[in-house]
Amino acid sequence: MSKLYNPFILSDGNKPSCMQMLQLILDGEASHEQEAYFKSHMDQCSPCFKSYSLDIKIKELLKTRCCGESAPTELIEQIKMQISQNATS
Ligand SMILES: [Zn+2]
Structure with a gap:
C-alpha cells in the first residue's frame, strides 16, 4: 500500500x-x-474530527450571535467542556 504523503x-x-x-x-x-x-x-x-467539528460549531455560533460584541467566552468553554467529556468517555 502506498502511504499518503504527509504535507505536514x-x-x-x-x-x-x-x-x-x-x-x-483552524488558523487558516x-x-x-x-x-x-x-x-x-x-x-x-x-x-x-471532534476538535474540528467543535471549531466549526463555535464559528457558526459566533456568526449567529455576534453583533459586534465580544465573543461569548463562557459559551465556548462550555461547548469545549462537553466535547472533551465526550471524547474521553
Ligand atoms: Zn488526528
Missing part, C-alpha cells in the same frame, strides 16, 4: 502532532495540500 511533515523530518495540524487548519494557515490531507486524516482520527 516539517523540513527536519518530524511529524507534527494532531494538535499542531489542527492548529494550522494550512495549504490546500495540507487541508486535503487533514480531511482524510480526520476520517480515521476521532479526536481530530
Whole structure:
C-alpha cells in the first residue's frame, strides 16, 4: 500500500502532532495540500474530527450571535467542556 504523503511533515523530518495540524487548519494557515490531507486524516482520527467539528460549531455560533460584541467566552468553554467529556468517555 502506498502511504499518503504527509504535507505536514516539517523540513527536519518530524511529524507534527494532531494538535499542531489542527492548529494550522483552524488558523487558516494550512495549504490546500495540507487541508486535503487533514480531511482524510480526520476520517480515521476521532479526536481530530471532534476538535474540528467543535471549531466549526463555535464559528457558526459566533456568526449567529455576534453583533459586534465580544465573543461569548463562557459559551465556548462550555461547548469545549462537553466535547472533551465526550471524547474521553
Ligand atoms: Zn488526528
